[in-house]
Each structure stands twice: as C-alpha cells, then as structure tokens.
Amino acid sequence: MSVDSLLSPAAPALGTLTPIHDASTAHGWWRSAVIYQIYPRSFRDLNGDGIGDLAGITAELHQLAGLGVDAVWLSPFYRSPQRDAGYDVSDYCDVDPLFGSLTDFDALIAEANRLQLRIIVDLVPNHCSDQHVAFQAALSAPAGSPERDMFIFRDGQGPDGTEPPNNWQSHFGGPAWTRITEPDGQPGQWYLHLFDSSQPDFNWDNPAVHAEFERVLRFWLDRGISGFRVDVAHALVKAAGLPDWGGRADGNSTDDFPGHEAPMFGQPALHDIYRRWRSILEEYGPDRILCAEANVDPLPRLAQWVRPDEMHQAFNFPFLHAGLELDRLRGVISDSLTALDAVGAPSTWVLSNHDVVRHASRFGYNGPGPRDGDGIGPSDPQPDGQLGRRRAAAATMFMLGLPGGAYLYQGEELGLPDATQIPGSLRQDPTFARTGGARIGRDGCRVPLPWRSAELHAGFGNGLDPWLPLPESWGTLARDKQQADPASHLNLYREMLARRGTLRLGQGSLAWVEEYCGEASLAYLNGNTLVVMNLGAEPLPLPHGEVLLRSSVQHSSAAEGADPLGSGETIWLKAS
Structure with a gap:
C-alpha cells in the first residue's frame, strides 16, 4: 500500500x-451501508396492547428515512410462544399475531420501498421453539425415528441414562440438555438446547433440515426482503460425537480453552451451508445479503465467513467488546480491516444491540462497568448518565468515520441508556429466571422507545402498559423533544449520517x-x-x-x- x-x-x-x-472500489450497497436494528416489540405499539407491532414500524419508517439510514434489520416477528422474545420460533413462515399479519408485513415492505429503505429480517436456524410442529412430532415419535432426527436427541449417560449426554452448558445458565418423558410415560432421551430448554437445537447433519430452511429463505425473499441476519450462525453444526467442553458456554476463548476448539461452534461444515444459501440469494439478484452473527475468534477466522461465495457481512464483536480501551480498539480496527481485506469483504462496526448494555450506559463508568452479557440492576453501581451520553456520542462519531458498514440499535440515536431500575417481578429475559436473578439479563436494553413526551407511555402506545416499563426520565429524551433541539443527540446522528454519506467515509x-x-x-x-x-x-x-x-x-x-x-x-x- x-x-x-x-x-x-x-x-x-x-x-x-x-x-x-x-x-474501496467494489460494488455492493452493503459494503458501506448504515443498517438500523429494530426490536419489534419495543419500537412502536400502534394497537395499544403494550407490545410493538409491524403496523407501528410502518407508521414510523419515515423517521428512519429522515435519520439517514440505508436499511432496517428486524429482529424476529415470527409465530412464537415468546419464551425468548421471539427467538423461539414456532412457525418461520408466518407473523405472530402479537405483531400483526403477513398483510401487515407486506404493507411494511411497500412503505420501505417507497422510502427507499431496504428490509433485512432475522433468521434463527440453530434452534426453534419446543412448540414447533416438527419438535412436537419428535416428542411423539420413537428414538431413532426420522422425526427425532430433525433435532439432537441422545441417550443419557449412567446405568439408567440419568446423566446428560455431555457436559455442555446453556448460554442462559444451567445444563444444555433436557430429558423428555417418552410417549409410554417412561424417562427417555435427552435433547440439546444451547439456549433455553424451550429452544431445541436442529440437527444440521440431517438433509431434511437443510431443505426446510431453504424453503424458509425463498418464502421471505419472494416477499421482497433484501436479506437475512443469521442468528448464532456459528452454532448450527456440532462436532461429531459431541465431545465434552471445558471452556465457556458461549465458546469465547479463555487461556486454557481457545474458542476455535469449541465443539459446538465454528465447525467446517457450516461453510457449505452458507455457500448454498448464497447461491439461493443470488437467484434473486445481486443485492440480497447474508449477515452472520458469528461470534468466533480470532479475526482471520471470522474472515472465513465472508469469503466471496459465503456471507456478505459478519458482525464485528471484537470491536463492540473493545469499548473505549484505546490500544485494544486500535488493534481490533487494524486487524479487522487487514483480515477482511484479505478476502475482499467489508468490515462492520457496532456499539449496541439487543444483547448488550447500551453504550450510553457502558461508557458511563470511570471504573469497571457491567460484565459482558449481563445487565445493570437496581442494586448495581449506576452509570453516570451525562458522562455516558457524552462518551457514547464520541464513540459513535469515531465509529461512523470508519470505512465499511455500520449497525445502529434502535434508540441509540436518542442517547438512550439502559433501564436499570426494572423490578425483578417485571423482568422477561430467561437469563434472569434461569440464574435465579444472579445475572440481570438483557431487559434493560430492550425497553420500549419514547416517541412523544406528552403522550401516554411517552408515545410508545396509547393503551395497555408496555411489556417493560419506560423510565419516567425518558420523557426528556423523547424523539419529539430532540427533533426540536438543534444540539440534541438525535440531530447529531442526523448530521453524522449525512456527512458520512457526503464524504463517502464508508467507502474510504x-x-x-x-x-x-x-x-x-x-x-x-x-x-x-x-x-x-x-x-x-x-x-x-x-x-x-x-x-x-x-x-x-x-x-x-x-x-x-x-x-x-x-x-x-x-x-x-x-x-x-
């Protein structure tokens, strides 16, 4: 160079x-795009039931077009018992009535097209809900049946099979295995769930699972979406024999257990799956994309996910976790660009999402803040709100100057902090329940948005109480208040995005x-x-x-x- x-x-x-x-001189809108994540249940409640809906998203899409983003990513809105806020899917080809209908989805796509916004949807291929028709069929079928082979069922260890098949742990705490009762009423096999017990893992060694998800891809591509964000994309395939693992449940590296050895993550056979998916997307044109939520390290290994015939993008978790540690931040940026340049892919940058404490709160500490993956509760040390917002604005401006794509999480343009005072009785995250409250969980970053300060529930909805309570102080952060203030966090975001486009920083x-x-x-x-x-x-x-x-x-x-x-x-x- x-x-x-x-x-x-x-x-x-x-x-x-x-x-x-x-x-960069390479073509592709995603290479420099700013993509805005919507968490549907917390965006806008138009029907007054306390939960955000697709009609509410459609009604406010013009606000996002005015903000200056290029695309919107929707977290799950599929049919679901909502044990894990929709990441437990019972039907991948329908809209949960909580959020509306397929007609509402089609209206959302039409409005996005009018506003020249692209829509990306979440896909959850590692696991489904235990209420999914395929898993219910597996429970009713005998061991060794085709129905059970859609999932990962195994006999237990010990004389009576009373011990789990291996020592894997759930991301949400506790064992990653649950034993079922067989149709004859006897204790039976165990099934794997890397997340909640209500979320059984699919068996991606089975071609029938591949065929089912190829059907799902085409269903949503036919409805006009621009691509998929693939949930835990690194977890679908498990190592043969399901060997024990002594490292972290999430597969992140420790001194004794490097992440690349985790038997439930990053297996080589994953790449053939995504090559096939890439070929399906290309049938629909060159502008449909796949983005991997692939939490793998080191960065050269992450680059394997975005080779020219696989994913278009992968989330840059090392950047998110670097926070404001300057040496670490510089190293991550340099290593990201070097590793991804080697395969001709753009880097992505992100500071907040639905799984981490909002960066306006994370950066509000001069000492240690919340542990990665945990929230902030009422009894925890509280962040300095003013300090956090100032540093959050600085960090976002630093991020938006970088070449590549960027992801924003709903509400960060308002400078929203985490909601830290939610009582335990109102918490929804299964992490809180599965750990007996030892881990606060992610509810604090998922609280509904304030739209209009003088309205009921700060304009989120005009009916029932929201599914998580909005802090009273958020009225001053409502969108209408900030729109009227030239020096607001919201208007800073507008200026940053406009300048970023004019200066072509994403291609820089x-x-x-x-x-x-x-x-x-x-x-x-x-x-x-x-x-x-x-x-x-x-x-x-x-x-x-x-x-x-x-x-x-x-x-x-x-x-x-x-x-x-x-x-x-x-x-x-x-x-x-």
Missing part, C-alpha cells in the same frame, strides 16, 4: 501516518495518525477527513483544518481551526 495514496496536500503536517486500508481509506494516537486519544485519516477522539482528562490541541463536525459543544462549524478537543469528544476535521 502506498502512503502517498492516503495523503492530502496538507497531510504532512499530521506527522507520521500508518496506512492500514485503501479506499484508513491510516493511523500517530501524533494523536496515545494513552488518551486515537486518530485516523479517512481520505481527507481526520477523525480524532479524546478520552483523556485534559483538552487536546488540534491541527489546523476546517471543522466538519464535533460530538459535543457545537455539532458543526465552518470555521478554520478548532478549539481544543474536550474530554470525551470526537471531531471530524478536513485536512486541507
């Missing part, structure tokens, strides 16, 4: 540059600006845009340049030069 290709005429004033990534390059990379700050050059984030306690002097945007004080300024960069602030400067 040539350093000269990264320099503007004034760039030598920036000192030493370390180039990492060249600007990256070189570290060493003079501003240290213990307290991190900076890179993307084309002619200098991005600097200051996390130190002291203001940071800046080089000469036109201020394009800054995350606090004043969103934008056409003035030459800039005041020193404050603590917890990011700036975009034109290197000219």
Whole structure:
C-alpha cells in the first residue's frame, strides 16, 4: 500500500501516518451501508396492547428515512410462544399475531420501498421453539425415528441414562440438555438446547433440515426482503460425537480453552451451508445479503465467513467488546480491516444491540462497568448518565468515520441508556429466571422507545402498559423533544449520517495518525477527513483544518481551526 495514496496536500503536517486500508472500489450497497436494528416489540405499539407491532414500524419508517439510514434489520416477528422474545420460533413462515399479519408485513415492505429503505429480517436456524410442529412430532415419535432426527436427541449417560449426554452448558445458565418423558410415560432421551430448554437445537447433519430452511429463505425473499441476519450462525453444526467442553458456554476463548476448539461452534461444515444459501440469494439478484452473527475468534477466522461465495457481512464483536480501551480498539480496527481485506469483504462496526448494555450506559463508568452479557440492576453501581451520553456520542462519531458498514440499535440515536431500575417481578429475559436473578439479563436494553413526551407511555402506545416499563426520565429524551433541539443527540446522528454519506467515509481509506494516537486519544485519516477522539482528562490541541463536525459543544462549524478537543469528544476535521 502506498502512503502517498492516503495523503492530502496538507497531510504532512499530521506527522507520521500508518496506512492500514485503501479506499474501496467494489460494488455492493452493503459494503458501506448504515443498517438500523429494530426490536419489534419495543419500537412502536400502534394497537395499544403494550407490545410493538409491524403496523407501528410502518407508521414510523419515515423517521428512519429522515435519520439517514440505508436499511432496517428486524429482529424476529415470527409465530412464537415468546419464551425468548421471539427467538423461539414456532412457525418461520408466518407473523405472530402479537405483531400483526403477513398483510401487515407486506404493507411494511411497500412503505420501505417507497422510502427507499431496504428490509433485512432475522433468521434463527440453530434452534426453534419446543412448540414447533416438527419438535412436537419428535416428542411423539420413537428414538431413532426420522422425526427425532430433525433435532439432537441422545441417550443419557449412567446405568439408567440419568446423566446428560455431555457436559455442555446453556448460554442462559444451567445444563444444555433436557430429558423428555417418552410417549409410554417412561424417562427417555435427552435433547440439546444451547439456549433455553424451550429452544431445541436442529440437527444440521440431517438433509431434511437443510431443505426446510431453504424453503424458509425463498418464502421471505419472494416477499421482497433484501436479506437475512443469521442468528448464532456459528452454532448450527456440532462436532461429531459431541465431545465434552471445558471452556465457556458461549465458546469465547479463555487461556486454557481457545474458542476455535469449541465443539459446538465454528465447525467446517457450516461453510457449505452458507455457500448454498448464497447461491439461493443470488437467484434473486445481486443485492440480497447474508449477515452472520458469528461470534468466533480470532479475526482471520471470522474472515472465513465472508469469503466471496459465503456471507456478505459478519458482525464485528471484537470491536463492540473493545469499548473505549484505546490500544485494544486500535488493534481490533487494524486487524479487522487487514483480515477482511484479505478476502475482499467489508468490515462492520457496532456499539449496541439487543444483547448488550447500551453504550450510553457502558461508557458511563470511570471504573469497571457491567460484565459482558449481563445487565445493570437496581442494586448495581449506576452509570453516570451525562458522562455516558457524552462518551457514547464520541464513540459513535469515531465509529461512523470508519470505512465499511455500520449497525445502529434502535434508540441509540436518542442517547438512550439502559433501564436499570426494572423490578425483578417485571423482568422477561430467561437469563434472569434461569440464574435465579444472579445475572440481570438483557431487559434493560430492550425497553420500549419514547416517541412523544406528552403522550401516554411517552408515545410508545396509547393503551395497555408496555411489556417493560419506560423510565419516567425518558420523557426528556423523547424523539419529539430532540427533533426540536438543534444540539440534541438525535440531530447529531442526523448530521453524522449525512456527512458520512457526503464524504463517502464508508467507502474510504484508513491510516493511523500517530501524533494523536496515545494513552488518551486515537486518530485516523479517512481520505481527507481526520477523525480524532479524546478520552483523556485534559483538552487536546488540534491541527489546523476546517471543522466538519464535533460530538459535543457545537455539532458543526465552518470555521478554520478548532478549539481544543474536550474530554470525551470526537471531531471530524478536513485536512486541507
């Protein structure tokens, strides 16, 4: 790579540059897209039952088009008993009545097309609900039957089969196996569930499972969607023999148990599945995509998921988990771009989703914050809201300057924190129940959105109480309040997304600006845009340049030069 290709005429004033990534000329809307995640039950409740619905999404899609995103990803809305907020699917080809109907879905697609927004839907192929017709058939059939072979049933260990087939643990706590009662009333086989006991894992060694999901893909592609986000895409295939595993239940690496050895994750046969799916999507045109929720490490291994004939994107969990640790953040960004460039794929960047504490809360601690995967409860140390929002804005601006695609989670454009005061009696996450409250779970990041401050339930819905309570303080963060405030978090997001598009940062390059990379700050050059984030306690002097945007004080300024960069602030400067 040539350093000269990264320099503007004034760039030598920036000192030493370390180039990492060249600007992209590859085609594909997803390579630089900003995709907005909607958690349907918490987005907008139009029928007043306390749960968000597809009609509510359709009614507010114009707000997302006005925000400036390119596409919307919908978390599950399929038929489901809702034991795990819809990730326990009982029918993959229908809409749960909680959310509406297929007619409502078609109306949503039509409105998205009118607004030039693409729709991506969640696909959950690792497991289904125990109420799915296929699993109910398996329970009624004998051991060794074709019906049981759709799932992972095994005899137990010990003289009477009273011990699970292996030592695997559920992501939600407790064993990953449940023993059934056979049709004759006797204790019987065990079935595998990497998540809740109501979510049996499919047996992807069975061709019938492949055929069923190919049918599901075509069903939704025929209805006009632009692709799929594939839930726990790394987990479908299990190692032969189902050997014991002494590492973490989620397969993340520890000193003694590297993640690539986890027998329930990242098996080689997965890649043939996704090659087949990619070929199906290409039958519908070149703009349909697959995005993997593939929690595998290290990053060169993640790149195997996005080779030219497999997935289009994969979530970048190392970036999300790097937080504001500057050395770690720099390493993840460099390693991501290097690994993904090697296979011709774009990186993705994300700071919040429905499974983690919102970054406006995670960044509100000067010391240790919540553990990855756990929420914040009323008795936990509470984040500093003002500090968290300031740092969240800075981190988002730093992220949106990076080349590649980006994912936003609903409500982060409002600067929403986690809801930390939900009483145990109202919690819904199975993690809370399965651990007896030892792990708070993910409810805090899933609380419904505030739309209009003066309305019932802050405008989320005008009927029954929402399925999770909105904090009273969220009225000041409602969308209508922020729309009227030029200095609001919401309007900062609008400006960031507009500038990102105009400057073509998603298709851009990256070189570290060493003079501003240290213990307290991190900076890179993307084309002619200098991005600097200051996390130190002291203001940071800046080089000469036109201020394009800054995350606090004043969103934008056409003035030459800039005041020193404050603590917890990011700036975009034109290197000219």
